[in-house]
Amino acid sequence: MNIKRIVIAVSLFAFSGMAAGLDFGKLLEERINQELNKDKKTQPAPAPAPAQAPATSQSAAATPPQEKQKIDARQLGFALFGDYSLEEENRIGKQIAGDLLGAVQLVRDDKLQNYVNLVGNWVAQQSGRKDVTWRFGVLDTEDINAFAAPGGFIFVTKGLYRRLNNEADLAGVLGHEIAHVSQKHHLKLLKQSSLIGALGQAASSKVKDSDQAVQNLIGNGAEIMARGLDKNAEFEADRIGIVYAARAGYDPWGLPGVLQDLAALPAKDSRTSLLYKTHPHPADRLAALGEAVDGRLDAVHGKELANRFYRIR
Amino acid sequence: MKPALIPAALLLLCTASASAWAAPGTVLRNEKLYSQPSASAKVAGSVAKGASVNILAKQGGWLRVTSGKTTGWIRLLSVRAGAGGLGGAGVGDVVGAATTRSDPSRVVAVAGLRGLNEEDLKKAKFNPEELARLESMSVSAAQARSFAGQSGLAAVSVQALPEPKPAQSSSPWEQN
Numbered sequence: 001m002n003i004k005r006i007v008i009a010v011s012l013f014a015f016s017g018m019a020a021g022l023d024f025g026k027l028l029e030e031r032i033n034q035e036l037n038k039d040k041k042t043q044p045a046p047a048p049a050p051a052q053a054p055a056t057s058q059s060a061a062a063t064p065p066q067e068k069q070k071i072d073a074r075q076l077g078f079a080l081f082g083d084y085s086l087e088e089e090n091r092i093g094k095q096i097a098g099d100l101l102g103a104v105q106l107v108r109d110d111k112l113q114n115y116v117n118l119v120g121n122w123v124a125q126q127s128g129r130k131d132v133t134w135r136f137g138v139l140d141t142e143d144i145n146a147f148a149a150p151g152g153f154i155f156v157t158k159g160l161y162r163r164l165n166n167e168a169d170l171a172g173v174l175g176h177e178i179a180h181v182s183q184k185h186h187l188k189l190l191k192q193s194s195l196i197g198a199l200g201q202a203a204s205s206k207v208k209d210s211d212q213a214v215q216n217l218i219g220n221g222a223e224i225m226a227r228g229l230d231k232n233a234e235f236e237a238d239r240i241g242i243v244y245a246a247r248a249g250y251d252p253w254g255l256p257g258v259l260q261d262l263a264a265l266p267a268k269d270s271r272t273s274l275l276y277k278t279h280p281h282p283a284d285r286l287a288a289l290g291e292a293v294d295g296r297l298d299a300v301h302g303k304e305l306a307n308r309f310y311r312i313r
Numbered sequence: 314m315k316p317a318l319i320p321a322a323l324l325l326l327c328t329a330s331a332s333a334w335a336a337p338g339t340v341l342r343n344e345k346l347y348s349q350p351s352a353s354a355k356v357a358g359s360v361a362k363g364a365s366v367n368i369l370a371k372q373g374g375w376l377r378v379t380s381g382k383t384t385g386w387i388r389l390l391s392v393r394a395g396a397g398g399l400g401g402a403g404v405g406d407v408v409g410a411a412t413t414r415s416d417p418s419r420v421v422a423v424a425g426l427r428g429l430n431e432e433d434l435k436k437a438k439f440n441p442e443e444l445a446r447l448e449s450m451s452v453s454a455a456q457a458r459s460f461a462g463q464s465g466l467a468a469v470s471v472q473a474l475p476e477p478k479p480a481q482s483s484s485p486w487e488q489n
Contacts, residue, residue: 097444098440098441099440100434101440101443102437102438102443103429103437105443106443106447110450113450118461119457120457121451121453121454122457122461125457125468135448135451153447157429215439221437222434223435225434242474243471246469247469249468252374252471256390260392260393263394263395264394267397273430274429283341283393286390286392290342291342292474292475292477293390294388295388296474297374298352300471303466
């Protein structure tokens with residue numbers, strides 16, 4: 001609870017331009033205490049919060065929910081407060097995408113890759129994010145999954161692509177991933193973990209501006225892709241993703257259809273183990289989506305485009 | 314002519330007839346069955362959350378199902394395919410048992426083609442060549458618009474969906 005408040009309060013605090021050589025630890029403590037107290041005042045709390053600042057920040061630092069993170073705050077070349085800049089977002093995304101491509105390469109089929117870029121870019125145009133360069137790729141693995149990285153990097157595996165029946169299905173899957181980028185889900189996660197890392201370290205800084213700093217931020221290799229987001233981010237991406245697909249003129253039932261398909265797969269299918277590690281079960285996603293959609297898309301009649309769908313193998 | 318998205322239909326290597334499509338499903342919330350795939354059609358019956366149905370066909374956002382003696386159309390998002398029941402977690406055995414029939418795609422999994430796992434991702438080393446390949450495939454907004462237009466796709470105004478009422482603590486920070 002404490003962590004939550006701190007993170008929210010701190011990330012709301014628009015403080016950029018952190019210069020090299022500043023004492024991160026002190027600064028953080030000050031800011032956090034300020035924000036914490038501010039927060040307490042605005043809440044209808046029973047007692048006006050006394051300035052128990054150091055104790056509060058201590059207890060907060062003592063309960064980091066994300067122990068897996070090994071972020072070294074001293075090496076972050078990134079502002080700890082405020083949002084990441086577009087340039088930072090691109091650097092982070094590029095590093096994650098390049099790492100992921102180190103684990104699995106692209107399918108050697110230029111027609112396929114071009115097709116997915118054409119469809120994906122069109123869906124992404126409905127997202128309202130015009131400041132990123134969208135790049136889509138099909139990964140050469142039978143694993144069933146899809147990934148997004150900040151800055152507009154979107155991947156779908158060959159294993160998932162094979163299960164699609166038409167262009168609307170593809171649009172739905174890509175719409176979900178595009179939503180992760182437009183909502184900056186990974187950046188929010190990174191912001192959270194870098195702050196927690198910084199809290200834990202509370203050390204003075206030597207800010208470096210290098211790819212290593214980006215790598216430090218995202219952890220080992222592409223492991224951020226294996227950690228996943230929280231389930232509310234996934235539910236949100238489902239809600240937003242089908243709307244993007246519908247706005248692009250597609251039948252909005254592509255993504256739900258794909259989820260139905262996955263729901264019927266054997267639970268222990270090894271191709272979905274990573275997917276289920278990082279996502280709620282499709283049955284839960286269908287149920288959550290059902291709540292949100294109800295009859296709201298009844299009037300939407302989009303295209304499936306089964307004929308144009310590029311089939312592999 | 315609608316391609317069946319319901320996988321069990323694919324599992325059965327569906328032949329032409331729609332009646333051969335029967336696939337198990339579970340109702341995710343209390344729902345009505347309509348006589349036509351439309352909420353303005355006559356109500357043919359109702360099904361309770363957790364009920365088992367047989368999925369016969371799919372059309373847009375609707376599934377044609379039978380529940381007991383009643384057949385009708387239900388919203389696609391009110392049913393999950395597969396016999397896994399309501400929830401996602403802890404249904405492995407049920408799902409496994411229900412899908413032990415011939416699933417051609419399972420062979421692939423059993424054959425152990427390389428998948429992705431956490432270790433692979435952790436060990437992954439930045440691959441600049443592959444990233445350059447990815448970048449080179451990127452298309453412009455104008456190209457994508459033109460491709461969309463070729464099949465008659467045009468931007469449609471669709472309202473954002475509301476976030477369902479938060480269930481107690483819906484803080485994005487407290488999950489995991």
